[in-house]
Amino acid sequence: VTTSAGDPTKYTRALKDAGLTVFHVVPTLRAAQKAVDAGVDGLVVEGGEGGGFKNHREVSTMVLLPLVRDRLDVPIIAAGGICDGVSMAAAFALGAEGVQMGTRMVSSLESPIHENWKNAIVAAPETGTVMLKPEKGPALRALRTQRSERLEREPNTAMFELGDGVRRVYFEGDLEAGVALSGQVAGRIEAIVPVADVIARTVREFHETVEALAKNHLER
Ligand SMILES: Cc1cc2nc3c(=O)[nH]c(=O)nc-3n(C[C@H](O)[C@H](O)[C@H](O)COP(=O)(O)O)c2cc1C
Numbered sequence: 130v131t132t133s134a135g136d137p138t139k140y141t142r143a144l145k146d147a148g149l150t151v152f153h154v155v156p157t158l159r160a161a162q163k164a165v166d167a168g169v170d171g172l173v174v175e176g177g178e179g180g181g182f183k184n185h186r187e188v189s190t191m192v193l194l195p196l197v198r199d200r201l202d203v204p205i206i207a208a209g210g211i212c213d214g215v216s217m218a219a220a221f222a223l224g225a226e227g228v229q230m231g232t233r234m235v236s237s238l239e240s241p242i243h244e245n246w247k248n249a250i251v252a253a254p255e256t257g258t259v260m261l262k263p264e265k266g267p268a269l270r271a272l273r274t275q276r277s278e279r280l281e282r283e284p285n286t287a288m289f290e291l292g293d294g295v296r297r298v299y300f301e302g303d304l305e306a307g308v309a310l311s312g313q314v315a316g317r318i319e320a321i322v323p324v325a326d327v328i329a330r331t332v333r334e335f336h337e338t339v340e341a342l343a344k345n346h347l348e349r
Contacts, residue, residue, distance in 0.1 A: 134182050134267060137167040145170075152206060156184035161197045171204035172197065173229055177260070179209030180232045180312035183268040187260065191223070198224025212314045214334020218342070221335075230327070232312040238323045243302030246272075246309050247321050255316025261308065271308035272315065280308070 130144050133154030144151045145168060153164035154173040161172050174197050177187020190209040198205060207225035211217055212233040220228050235242060236250040249272055259281045261269045271277045294307030 131173055133173070137164040137169060141167045141169055152204075154208070155197070157186070157188060157193070158196050158200060160184075161201055165201050165203055169203070171206065172201070173206045173208050174225070175207075175229075176209030177270070178313040180235070180258070180270050180315075181310045183260065183270055185262050185268045187268070190220070194220065194223040194225060209312065210314050212317050214331045214336070215338050216314075216317075217331055217335045218338040221339075232314050233318060233327060234324065235311065236315075236318055236321055237327060238321055242299050245302030245304060246298065246311075249274075249304060249309065250311055250315045250318055251321060253311070253315035253318075255313055257315055258311055258313050269308060269310060270312055272304065272311045274304050274309070276305045277308050 130149050131152045131154060132140055132144075137153045137160075141151050141153070141164075150170045151168075152171045152173050153167070153169045154175055155161040155164055156175055156177065161174065164172060174190070174194050176190025176193050177183055178189055190207060190211075194205070194207050204227070205225045206227040206229050207220035207223070208229040208231065211220055211228045211230050217228045232250060234240060236247045240247065253272060257273050258270050259273050259277045261271060261277065261280050262284055263280075264285050294303070297303045297306035298309050
């Protein structure tokens with residue numbers, strides 16, 4: 130089970146007592162330490178470039194991952210900015226044992242979200258998301274639209290304005306009806322492909338990348 134966006138002391142013990150393996154999603158070193166103290170088996174270490182709910186004080190995967198790796202001795206799944214074998218190799222170099230893809234999977238062929246959202250991810254440049262930081266409630270990273278740009282300028286936006294219209298966004302493809310959670314990595318996603326292809330290509334590229342690094346940097 131992965132738990133996220135809350136206090137790890139709340140459910141970890143009960144889940145562990147039920148015989149489950151528990152990973153908690155963390156956006157900072159402090160949160161990571163708290164989760165480990167609560168007894169989790171591992172961490173999903175997620176940088177602020179990722180899509181979805183975020184810490185108001187976002188830290189990039191590049192900074193957060195090696196920091197947590199250095200201080201804590203539990204298995205780590207990296208998240209935020211990963212969509213292929215190159216980014217997976219980078220995450221492994223920074224200390225992860227696994228990776229989690231959000232935006233890449235949301236825009237896969239099998240994903241149940243509306244085509245309009247998938248196409249908007251494919252069309253998005255690397256600057257195509259905004260970070261919404263309402264005064265009350267968690268921050269969110271979402272696709273840049275007229276609505277999300279307006280909400281970005283209005284920090285006192287009520288949480289319901291962010292959550293409102295979510296069904297119309299997900300299943301009717303009206304991206305102005307709410308916010309379409311997505312990460313900066315949308316800028317690197319160029320096609321809607323089946324999940325099996327994403328995974329096969331990622332594993333192949335990961336091996337090619339590690340081999341090329343070893344060849345270019347270790348051969349005497
Ligand atoms: C549409 C969408 C919905 C998400 N919902 C959740 C959620 O309910 N709980 C959660 O822990 N993470 C959620 N996430 C975050 C992902 O699980 C993942 O960690 C994140 O997207 C990784 O960053 P990436 O988008 O750069 O791949 C969501 C992400 C997206 C894009």
